[in-house]
Amino acid sequence: MTWHDCTQPTRSDLHVVQRRYRFHTLDIDDCLSDHERPKIEEYASYLFLVFHIPYGSEATGRILKEEINIFFGRDFLVTVRDGKSPSVDRLWRSLHTSKRRKEEYFGRGSGFLLHRLMRDLFVESFPLVEGIMRELRRIEESLFGSEEQYGMLQAILMLRRNIIIMRSILYPQRAIVAHLEQKRQFIAEDLALYFDDILDGIERQWSLLDTAKEMSEALQATHESWLTQKTNAVIRILTGFTVITLPFIIVPGIYGMNVTLPFQVRPFVFASLIFGMIAATVVLLWYFIGKKWL
Secondary structure, three states, X not given: OEEEEEEOOOHHHXXXXXXXXXXXXXHHHHHHOOOOOOEEEEOOOEEEEEEEEEEEOOOOOOEEEEEEEEEEEOOEEEEEEOOOOHHHHHHHHHHHHOHHHHHHHHHOOHHHHHHHHHXXXXXOOHHHHHHHHHHHHHHHHHHHHOOOOOOHHHHHHHHHHHHHHHHHHHHHHHHHHHHHOOOOOOOOHHXXXXXXXXXXXXXXXXXXXXXXXXXXXXXXXXXXXXHHHHHHHXXXXXXXXXXXXXXXXXXXXXXXXXXXXXXXXXXXXXXXXHHHHHHHHHHXXXXXXXXXXX
């Protein structure tokens, strides 16, 4: 039983293991490709697996994905990756530092080692899903507990993007793991339950993401309703002030025309106009406040 972990390999590096285990050339090309879809390919002597493992970017807060290619045979395991998988590094170091663990894992065959590797890979995505749920609760509390919500749309959109990315990563791999546990030629019957446990974990994450998707859509709709309400309130206030100031606009506009108007030469006309405009403004203001338009 052997395990080869190829980190950022060149084509010549992969040709070495290709000649030893007779891997298909197309699989080697897939390993060197930057964007290969998750899949499982079956050959006479091995399985070729492509997994996408999510991880969080501390700089941007976005969820990204790393591709891991696995060649799995009856007595060997070959992993090809770019080197961004802490879980693979931990498992590799633990087998090198613990002779007992190495004998246990290797003694139970390549199927058990593949299970431990996949379990660690998918367990690492649980904190990302839990982080999404925590962010949902934080946004929900802020949405209903704060008046200042104008900057919240960006947080909601960022969260929805991470949910979409996580769902796009997990969706095809549910079928891959379900298909893998049925490969009795490579997976012993007593190990099927172990892979079924991995599938259960993926299904739990999928269920949480389904809930998160619905909640994020509801939060975005609520936030948009809040913005619409605030916008309408601002427009209502501005419209009210426009109507209230109409007397100060209309009357001076009329008397500012270069034509003869009634009563313009009589005394106290100017004072009467000022008083009338103020009175009209006060009446309009009182009426709008009474109607709760202001």
